[in-house]
Amino acid sequence: MSVKEQMSEVLNLPKDLTLGAVILTITGKHEAYVENYMSLIEYTENQIRIQTRTCKLEIHGEQLEIVYYTNEEMKITGELLEVKYC
Structure with missing residues (x-):
């Protein structure tokens, strides 16, 4: 664990804010x-x-489409078959 990760854990801070971690829903x-x-x-x-x-985040599926995206988030639709973190 890096120092940032340890501090985030100790201080109970959200990792998406402190580490810039991706959030996938x-x-x-x-x-x-x-x-x-x-x-x-x-x-x-x-x-x-x-x-x-x-x-790197990989999303595999069929008829995938990015419905909208901004600088901070995007919405993907289609038949989701697999998600990989590389």
């Missing part, structure tokens, strides 16, 4: 919200790759 198998991402790496109807501060 999946609703069922057809909707996902991604918060605290840095950039979009790849976007096809079968795969979306996203760069976060701590890792």
Whole structure:
């Protein structure tokens, strides 16, 4: 654990604020919200790759679509089949 992670644990602070950790919220198998991402790496109807501060996030599925995105969050719809942290 890094010093920042230890301090976050000791002080009971949210890791998304202190470490910039990605927040992924999946609703069922057809909707996902991604918060605290840095950039979009790849976007096809079968795969979306996203760069976060701590890792790369891969979402695999069918008929994937980014419904909206801002500098801080995005909404993805389609049939979600697999999520990978690389």
